Amino acid sequence: MDSAQAYGYMLYFVSLMTMGGIYAIMCLGLNIQWGFTGLFNAGIAGFFAIGAYVTAILTTAASTSHLGGYDLPVAIGLISAMAVTAVIAWLVGLLCIRLRSDYLAIATIGIGEIFRLILKNEIWATNGARGIAKIPLPFESLNEPWNKIGFMMLVLVIVTVFYFLIERARLAPWGRLMTAIRENEYSARAAGKNVERVRIEAFVCGSVLMGLAGGLMAHYIKFIGPGATEPLTTTFLVWVMLIAGGSGNNRGAILGAFLLWAIWSFTEVLTGRLPAELAVKAAYFRIFLIGLLLQIVLQRYAGGILPERRPSLNIKA
Amino acid sequence: MIPRSQKCFWADNNFKMDFINFYLIPGLVLGSIYALGAIGVSLVFGILRFANFAHGELMLIGAYITYSLMVFTGLHPLMVLPIAMLFTSLVAVGIDHTFYKPFRASKSTIVIVASFGIALMARSAVQIIWGVDTFSYSSGRIQMPMILFDTLRLSHKHVWIVCCSVALMAVIHLILTRTRTGKAMRAMSDSAELARLTGIKTENVVKATWVLGASLATAAGVFLGWDSHLHSMMGFYMLLPMFAAAILGGIGQPYGAMVGGLVVGLAEELSAYPWIGDSPLLSPAYKAGVAFALMIIMLIWRPSGLFKGRVF
Numbered sequence: 071m072d073s074a075q076a077y078g079y080m081l082y083f084v085s086l087m088t089m090g091g092i093y094a095i096m097c098l099g100l101n102i103q104w105g106f107t108g109l110f111n112a113g114i115a116g117f118f119a120i121g122a123y124v125t126a127i128l129t130t131a132a133s134t135s136h137l138g139g140y141d142l143p144v145a146i147g148l149i150s151a152m153a154v155t156a157v158i159a160w161l162v163g164l165l166c167i168r169l170r171s172d173y174l175a176i177a178t179i180g181i182g183e184i185f186r187l188i189l190k191n192e193i194w195a196t197n198g199a200r201g202i203a204k205i206p207l208p209f210e211s212l213n214e215p216w217n218k219i220g221f222m223m224l225v226l227v228i229v230t231v232f233y234f235l236i237e238r239a240r241l242a243p244w245g246r247l248m249t250a251i252r253e254n255e256y257s258a259r260a261a262g263k264n265v266e267r268v269r270i271e272a273f274v275c276g277s278v279l280m281g282l283a284g285g286l287m288a289h290y291i292k293f294i295g296p297g298a299t300e301p302l303t304t305t306f307l308v309w310v311m312l313i314a315g316g317s318g319n320n321r322g323a324i325l326g327a328f329l330l331w332a333i334w335s336f337t338e339v340l341t342g343r344l345p346a347e348l349a350v351k352a353a354y355f356r357i358f359l360i361g362l363l364l365q366i367v368l369q370r371y372a373g374g375i376l377p378e379r380r381p382s383l384n385i386k387a
Numbered sequence: 388m389i390p391r392s393q394k395c396f397w398a399d400n401n402f403k404m405d406f407i408n409f410y411l412i413p414g415l416v417l418g419s420i421y422a423l424g425a426i427g428v429s430l431v432f433g434i435l436r437f438a439n440f441a442h443g444e445l446m447l448i449g450a451y452i453t454y455s456l457m458v459f460t461g462l463h464p465l466m467v468l469p470i471a472m473l474f475t476s477l478v479a480v481g482i483d484h485t486f487y488k489p490f491r492a493s494k495s496t497i498v499i500v501a502s503f504g505i506a507l508m509a510r511s512a513v514q515i516i517w518g519v520d521t522f523s524y525s526s527g528r529i530q531m532p533m534i535l536f537d538t539l540r541l542s543h544k545h546v547w548i549v550c551c552s553v554a555l556m557a558v559i560h561l562i563l564t565r566t567r568t569g570k571a572m573r574a575m576s577d578s579a580e581l582a583r584l585t586g587i588k589t590e591n592v593v594k595a596t597w598v599l600g601a602s603l604a605t606a607a608g609v610f611l612g613w614d615s616h617l618h619s620m621m622g623f624y625m626l627l628p629m630f631a632a633a634i635l636g637g638i639g640q641p642y643g644a645m646v647g648g649l650v651v652g653l654a655e656e657l658s659a660y661p662w663i664g665d666s667p668l669l670s671p672a673y674k675a676g677v678a679f680a681l682m683i684i685m686l687i688w689r690p691s692g693l694f695k696g697r698v699f
Contacts, residue, residue: 108496110496110499110500112440112503165683165687166683166686169686169690171496171499172432172437172438172496172499173438173634173686173690175438175440175499175503176438176627176630176634176682177679177682177683177686179440179626179627180627180678180679180682180683181679183627183675183679184673184675184676184679187672187673187675187676190672191670191672191673302507302623303507306503306504306507309500309503309504310504313500350518350519351514351515351518354511354512354514354515355511355515357507357508357510357511358507358508358511358512358515360507361504361505361507361508361511362508364500364501364504365486365501365504365505365508368490368497368500368501368504369486369489372497
């Protein structure tokens with residue numbers, strides 16, 4: 071193995087860790103919603119897209135084709151992405167949170183779909199189907215491997231920080247109340263807890279992480295358009311990551327994200343070597359197999375790789 | 388090129404006919420298609436107690452099977468529709484047996500996750516088998532619409548779609564009210580426990596539900612494909628309007644689903660009519676939002692639907 075090859079492998083590893091980390095952030099978000107609280111969110115890609123577009127509009131240089139040109143620092147873009155996602159998730163929560171999980175699932179699919187329509191059709195703001203390009207990458211001034219490594223470190227630091235925050239929240243009364251609602255909403259209500267409020271909080275917190283992941287992804291691939299990520303595949307992948315890793319377990323969520331992303335990426339490399347016509351079909355075959363994996367995990371290993379472990383009762387919180 | 392003033396004059400003269408030809412009739416056609424799909428969603432939701440996210444994919448599979456049968460036999464899609472219904476029913480019963488049955492006793496939320504996965508699997512299976520190109524049932528020959536009373540334009544396929552839908556709904560009505568299985572389905576939708584206590588074989592009822600739901604979904608998919616064309620995303624795009632229709636009519640209420648389907652279809656088409664001024668009230672690009680808005684309003688205002696369905 072010569073040095074150029076090793077360098078290539080290293081870059082691939084960096085991209086694997088970066089994308090895995092971005093998915094891990096979404097997975098942690100879904101873990102708050104589904105793993106802790108039992109809220110079914112089928113509109114992950116919608117919140118992801120909001121985050122991506124907000125930061126794209128705020129941090130790009132002036133352009134005639136879309137809203138923006140504010141040229142703001144990336145940090146402000148990402149924080150705004152989270153803030154806007156929070157507000158939208160809060161509004162959605164106010165509307166839908168009282169619905170039973172089945173209805174919430176349908177409603178979130180609808181919301182994701184409407185976001186997609188808006189992003190596609192409001193051309194003045196989003197440049198429609200052509201999307202927003204030239205989104206700045208943080209650490210862009212550094213030399214070739216170091217800018218990518220720098221961004222990977224940024225993503226991994228964010229994952230670590232949120233892991234500790236969410237793990238702390240899980241052990242705190244806030245997180246326990248979420249699980250109490252998931253297990254039995256009525257007894258939580260009977261204990262005098264404000265179920266609606268906690269569910270909205272869980273929905274907003276989870277969605278903010280999805281928005282942040284969207285923002286990071288926009289900076290990483292430097293482009294965002296309605297077709298940049300296939301919405302259902304993104305949503306679905308995050309779901310499989312969480313279920314396979316271990317729903318309700320933060321470490322499981324992160325492990326699932328990295329593991330599934332590695333599988334997803336490796337199989338893409340493999341199918342990419344097939345002749346063009348077969349490669350197209352193989353892409354759908356990958357989705358089919360990931361779906362099958364979900365079914366196997368659901369039926370045989372319901373807890374995932376790292377099953378949920380409830381905090382002991384006499385914890386000093 | 389028609390001078391502007393003349394064009395406006397023509398449009399004014401045919402103001403009402405435009406409304407009927409280009410908004411009301413397409414709305415009715417779309418509404419019948421939604422209604423057929425929504426009956427299945429509503430029955431499955433009522434009897435198996437979960438929102439089947441893969442119902443749109445049953446439409447997709449049915450429509451593509453019909454296409455293959457049409458190519459294979461050279462017959463009109465309507466002629467091969469019953470055979471396609473049979474195949475799609477087998478697929479639905481197979482999916483239920485393999486992927487949904489293990490979760491009968493568990494919380495319904497797990498089954499939604501499973502059905503979400505099934506939807507993706509079914510869609511990718513269609514994309515693997517038939518590819519991602521769009522197909523059309525018609526051979527490219529444009530049929531001139533029937534013109535009644537000089538101004539009412541009816542295309543043949545629209546007449547066929549609405550008539551067949553009405554006939555299918557009549558059949559559903561007879562099955563639900565006259566046959567033992569149909570009555571058992573209604574009983575189980577009311578209360579699964581009581582149905583079991585009275586000796587109804589619930590697993591058979593579940594099978595019958597899937598056969599009925601899949602057959603109607605096939606018809607809906609074929610009609611939709613006939614009205615426009617076949618593509619692999621058609622099932623997913625139908626999901627939201629079908630759920631909106633089922634919720635509007637009341638979950639577990641097949642008649643409600645029929646009305647709900649018509650309301651959603653009409654609302655989607657009529658929302659693009661220039662009610663105020665010259666431009667469409669709502670840009671047609673946002674049609675999908677109409678179904679969603681109706682659904683949310685209904686869920687908040689009256690979750691049991693118009694026809695007193697179940698609230699879970």
